[in-house]
Amino acid sequence: MRRISRRNFLKITAGLGAAGSLLPFRGALARSPFAGLAAPRAAGPGRTPVVISTWKHGYPGNEAAWKILSSGGAALDAVEAGVRVSEGDPSVNGVGYGGLPDEECKVTLDASIMGPDYRAGAVAFIENYRHPISIARKVMETTDHVFIVGAGAEEFARRHGFAREELLTEAAREAWIKWKQRLSDADDWFPADLDHDTIGLVARDAAGDLAGACTTSGLAFKIHGRVGDSPVIGAGMYVDNDVGAAAATGKGEEVLKTCGSFLVVEFMRQGLSPQAACKKTLERILKKHAAKPAFQVAFVALSKEGEVGALSLQKDFQYAVAYNGKNELIDADHLL
Numbered sequence: 586m587r588r589i590s591r592r593n594f595l596k597i598t599a600g601l602g603a604a605g606s607l608l609p610f611r612g613a614l615a616r617s618p619f620a621g622l623a624a625p626r627a628a629g630p631g632r633t634p635v636v637i638s639t640w641k642h643g644y645p646g647n648e649a650a651w652k653i654l655s656s657g658g659a660a661l662d663a664v665e666a667g668v669r670v671s672e673g674d675p676s677v678n679g680v681g682y683g684g685l686p687d688e689e690c691k692v693t694l695d696a697s698i699m700g701p702d703y704r705a706g707a708v709a710f711i712e713n714y715r716h717p718i719s720i721a722r723k724v725m726e727t728t729d730h731v732f733i734v735g736a737g738a739e740e741f742a743r744r745h746g747f748a749r750e751e752l753l754t755e756a757a758r759e760a761w762i763k764w765k766q767r768l769s770d771a772d773d774w775f776p777a778d779l780d781h782d783t784i785g786l787v788a789r790d791a792a793g794d795l796a797g798a799c800t801t802s803g804l805a806f807k808i809h810g811r812v813g814d815s816p817v818i819g820a821g822m823y824v825d826n827d828v829g830a831a832a833a834t835g836k837g838e839e840v841l842k843t844c845g846s847f848l849v850v851e852f853m854r855q856g857l858s859p860q861a862a863c864k865k866t867l868e869r870i871l872k873k874h875a876a877k878p879a880f881q882v883a884f885v886a887l888s889k890e891g892e893v894g895a896l897s898l899q900k901d902f903q904y905a906v907a908y909n910g911k912n913e914l915i916d917a918d919h920l921l
């Protein structure tokens with residue numbers, strides 16, 4: 586099977602304005618350049634903002650989020666602005682405009698958002714709207730519903746003035762043609778070597794409040810109508826402003842069955858560091874599989890205190906952390 590590679594990975598670090606300092610990790614991150622550094626233990630008002638997001642394109646997403654956070658903005662605004670970068674970038678083929686289509690060559694999108702006040706909004710199986718995260722936020726802020734899907738979500742978006750547009754790019758259409766040409770009886774809609782690049786981004790603002798956002802075009806060439814973990818509150822993303830926030834990427838079916846992001850936050854509630862909470866959640870997934878799985882699942886997590894953690898099952902997961910004026914793209918540790 587052809588590998589659709591979006592990795593071409595380079596570790597990059599750049600200043601975000603203010604002077605850099607230690608990144609907020611606690612515990613072992615063996616392959617991280619920040620292993621063993623003490624986490625900042627900020628308390629009360631004047632806390633330092635932190636952003637953590639999935640994959641390489643989380644890096645520019647962090648920059649957009651940081652712009653808001655560093656000028657005193659709210660975590661909720663920051664997470665929306667952060668993931669909108671990937672949604673609008675045609676070179677990111679797992680999110681928004683330029684996302685790879687489903688088996689019927691239709692780009693269908695899923696997104697969820699959650700704020701510090703325990704409000705949440707989500708849309709799924711939505712076509713022709715570039716920024717599903719903003720539609721999800723609209724659901725959260727203008728209705729008492731949490732989750733709207735399909736034609737109903739599209740109509741909701743139309744009525745709220747979102748612009749309809751074609752999201753299938755030439756590159757995505759060509760990738761679909763190639764996939765179609767190589768289809769066989771053995772194809773299970775989920776080539777194990779196909780990369781993922783859902784963006785999940787969670788942040789803490791200067792007031793110490795947490796928010797999260799997650800947005801995706803889902804698995805490439807999925808069955809029309811398939812919805813993964815990303816728009817499901819507690820699976821693809823979860824925020825509890827008393828405890829922490831988490832987001833997921835990878836095979837959504839596995840994250841759904843574990844209530845993955847919720848579980849990460851619950852482990853943090855029990856006192857585990859974000860890193861240990863990601864590990865325990867991935868171990869839960871592993872435990873359910875007798876054989877070593879080929880699929881990828883990864884989490885990013887952020888505690889109320891501003892510590893971060895990230896871990897994947899397989900190698901090749903990267904995440905981006907913005908903290909104290911620095912933005913870093915880091916190779917994650919992996920369990921397998």
Ligand code: ASP
Nearest residue numbers: 781782783803813835837
């Ligand atoms: N988690 C996403 C899904 O299953 C896929 C991804 O992370 O790219 O829809």
